[in-house]
Amino acid sequence: MGSTSLLEVASPLNAEEVTKVIKEETLLEVQNLKMHFPIKAGIIQRVVGHVKAVDDISFRVRKGETLGIVGESGCGKSTMGRALIRLYEPTDGKVLYDGIDITKLPERELRPLIRKKIQMIFQDPYASLNPRKSLGNLLNEPLKAHGLYANLKERNEKIKEILDVVGLHSSSMNHYPNEFSGGQRQRIGIARAIVLNPELIIADEAVSALDVSIQAQIINLLEDLQSQFNLTYIFISHDLSVVRHIADRVGVMYLGKLVELADKDDLYAEALHPYTQALLSAVPTIRQNGSVNRDRIILKGDIPSSSNPPTGCVFHTRCPAKIKACETIVPQLKEVQPNRLVACHLYNNPQIV
Template sequence: MAEQGKKKPLVQVEGLKRHFQVGGGKTLKAVDDVSFEIYPGETFGLVGESGCGKSTLGRTLIRLYDATDGKVLFDGEDVHGTKSKTELKALTRRIQMIFQDPYASLNQRMNVEDIIAEGMDAHGLAKNRAERTKRVVELLETVGLNAEHAKRFPHEFSGGQRQRIGIARALAVDPDFIIADEPISALDVSIQAQVVNLLQKLQRERGLTYLFIAHDLSMVKHISDRIGVMYLGGMVELATSDDLFEEPLHPYTQALLTAIPIPDPRLERERKRQLLQGDLPSPIDPPSGCRFRTRCPFATEHCKNKAPEWREVRPNHWVACHLYGSESDRAAMKA
């Protein structure tokens, strides 16, 4: 895990917003005032229910979406600042993305060699055809495939193999930071661990930094140094992986964790679950005050009237909840 006290962040997200106009004068606030940092060599896990804004956040970091407001700094450079084509090209070489659906994200008309080499071609990383092919074969072997796969097409591979091709494509330009957007959710459970182990191996060998987006909390714990929990476009809790699982503070995080099955049948029967009430509200018309209050067992009138502050309540443990707010907020919760 990265030593935060001794390293400066590789990625700094400050008050990031990504809103979409959806017609009728309404605004969908997919990402709304999110702040966090990612340090060199670490894996930052991002979790939450479907529709909470995780993937939109990841795509905004890499500038597939423009930010509505706020900043994304990569190695001190503003990702969304005005840039020349040359500057953008240099930036995209250092930041790559692995997508959720390994079938949809690969061009079915291109063979594997051309898919993997596309980034190399764009950045002029191979001097000639022979060097290009040699590099592609090395990448295939790195991700557990072989040279004979280079001339095949995506439809000839299993889901796990296609995701390995996607990983090889991301590695082809020697990036520093990889955004993995639910890279295992479309795969069989038996293959998921293999892909996660491959990502960890590559991280150790190449010093990569990851943003790992997922909704499977147990897998996120396995791979992540720190974890951020998103709900309805906002971050509600952020802590080290161990702290988050040993002592979750936000009621939403607590509910997510109690939903993870325990392999011991007796413990599974005896433990108390914290069930979420109702459905996820629409990000077009979110609740006033605390966005989680409509599903929270501890919500009071104070939660309706005031949004909680994002606070560091313990060393490296941040939460947005009035239960851990200022003295006046805590007093209002008890009133």
């Protein structure tokens, strides 16, 4: 999907009109989100530190788009996804859904206002389904909890309709999760996510546990559902090839920080942040006639601990392009080109380079 730069929007409109355009196209806005887990030690379990799994990240998700979030294992992307829907209570920051800060809502208000509108597809199709419940009960439960449809018959009709949409037969309603294959279980997870007619779905490594051929089927299903139900996705994955296929924009995370955010085609054609460049250089490619293979960038050292991240830029301990300022000054995520945001002193702080 194409997108319009805020810089391009701003030129013919006044400030009030620009704000209106941004509000109309934005479904979810994350402001300075933090998710810090306490580290406790001793007999009295005194807090001696914090694991900064998500540390001060901000971004917007536009209606109808797919925002891909990528990064190495342990970078905080899955934690971020769970914090967005308050499976984890955020340490700080705001999550604005249609202008409502859902981090401040009590649970009694969260369920009717938000829970139906935001759903999640989990990574493990084996662990995310209750083995003691049949498929029919798994899908009936959320409908009943939200008071949708008058009786069991109407709910079952809705369930049959959803099963047909995700490629499962209605005759399987009485079967249990252990009777399905991995791909079928993930289809059940998708059915459970869309049965409430949500607007936003967070897919957390939704295909990483599946065979490659099944991955393609699930990705195609997600794209079809997006078109059919006008869904918005946050697609979390460590697989850059999969994200390239499904995403409109891509955000790159490292050690709890968002280091780059750009339109998919721009990012894959020419990454700006040194970490993104290293990630893309590791993606296997087939050399075409006349094309040049991307040079492999080998990062030195190990990923620092999120309980004791480096000062300044968290990537500076492994960055091949670091400068002195990277060691002490935290780079801010700024728009350095239309629709391209980068947290790197090489681009957004030219006075210190």
